[in-house]
Amino acid sequence: MATVQISEAEWQVMNLLWHQQPLTAQEVIAALGEKNGWAVSTVKTMLHRLVKKGVLRFDQQGTRYVYSPRVRRADCVRDESRSFLKRVFAGEPATLLAHFLKTSRLSADEIADLRRILDQQEERS
Amino acid sequence: MATVQISEAEWQVMNLLWHQQPLTAQEVIAALGEKNGWAVSTVKTMLHRLVKKGVLRFDQQGTRYVYSPRVRRADCVRDESRSFLKRVFAGEPATLLAHFLKTSRLSADEIADLRRILDQQEERS
DNA sequence: AGGGGCCGTTTACGGTTGTAATCCGAGTGT
DNA sequence: ACACTCGGATTACAACCGTAAACGGCCCCT
Structure with missing residues (x-):
């Protein structure tokens, strides 16, 4: 998929909408506005830009819009992860x-899970 | 340390200088210019901005400057990693x-190393 | 001494981002 | 009908970024 650049602040909006969709601008503002000290217009601007970038879409819901993601979170995570890996860890996943x-502080369960994934990794190689 | 924002392109310059320092602008250009299709002035601009941001310093070396990092790579890696973790993985290291x-495609050795780190993690908890 | 080069400095310029205020049309209460 | 309000659209504006050309001084060759 054509990969657009999602900015820091925009990621918050996207994360919310990936979590629950669709949402009205009001709902997004309610969820993120105060937490970030964002003015109402700020959130509206971000929604607008995200639509323009093609990563959100809106549907007319009576008098207002409801927004939903048009791209899969997994794809954005992949792209962002690649870019980060390359920039900061010279593209070396093992270093990362x-x-x-x-x-990181990890719980015993988490450690166990990660071990399991490592085991699977090993099998595949 | 006060954390300045190092941009994508700037990371490449910093990575080079963390790897070997000090370097002249020429050396930086030699190492990165062609690879990135950067004009000479482009690299000069980046060096300049990095100095202004306080992450590089230069020393007069005869007629020209030699540049070296003023911040430790580890600190920048930490900051960038935190920001990425928060933005993309909701601050959950285990998810990341x-x-x-x-x-990632990992070699057997790498997998072994990672296991070892996991073991140490476990001991500490 | 004059012309090139080389090098750092300044200026340029369009796009993105953070952060908003302002505008405008439609629905609502009176 | 009319003022008010709510929501989307337009406009704003400074900082940062990618990308680079132009400028001005110093050293070297001829």
Whole structure:
């Protein structure tokens, strides 16, 4: 999919809408406005831009719009992850993984899960 | 340390200088210019901006400057990683780790290393 | 001494981002 | 009908970014 650039602030909006959709501008504002100290217009601008970028769409719902994602979160995560991996860890996933493994506090369950994934990785190679 | 924003393109310059320092503008251009299709002036601009941002410094070396990092790579990696983690993975390291574990091709050695880190993680908890 | 080069500095310019205020049309209460 | 309000659309504006040309000084060759 054509990958548009989603900015820091816009990610918050997208994350919300990936979580629950569709939402009206009001609902987005209610969910994110205060938390970020965003003015009403600020959120409206972001919704507008996201629509223009093609990652959100809106449907007329009576007098107002409801917004929903047009792109899958997984795709955006993939793109953003690739870019980050390349920029900060020279494209070396092992380095990235080591970094986050070392700097994160993980629960026993999480560690177990990660081990399991590693096992599967191993099988595949 | 006060965290300045290092842009995509600037990361490449910083990565080079973290790798070997100090370097003249010429050396930076030699290393990155062609690879990125950057004009000489482009690289000069980036060096200039990085100095202004306080992440690079220069020392007069005869008639020209040599540039070196003023901030530690580890600090920038930490900041950038935090921001990425928060933006894309809702601040959940386990989710991030799972993602990269699943989508990366890892060698047997790398997998072994990561296991070892996981073991240490476990001990600490 | 004059012309090139090389090098750092300044200026340029369009696009993106954060952050909003303002505008305008439609529905609503009186 | 008329003022008011709510919601989307338009306009604003500074900082940052990618990308680079133009400028001005210093050193070297002829």
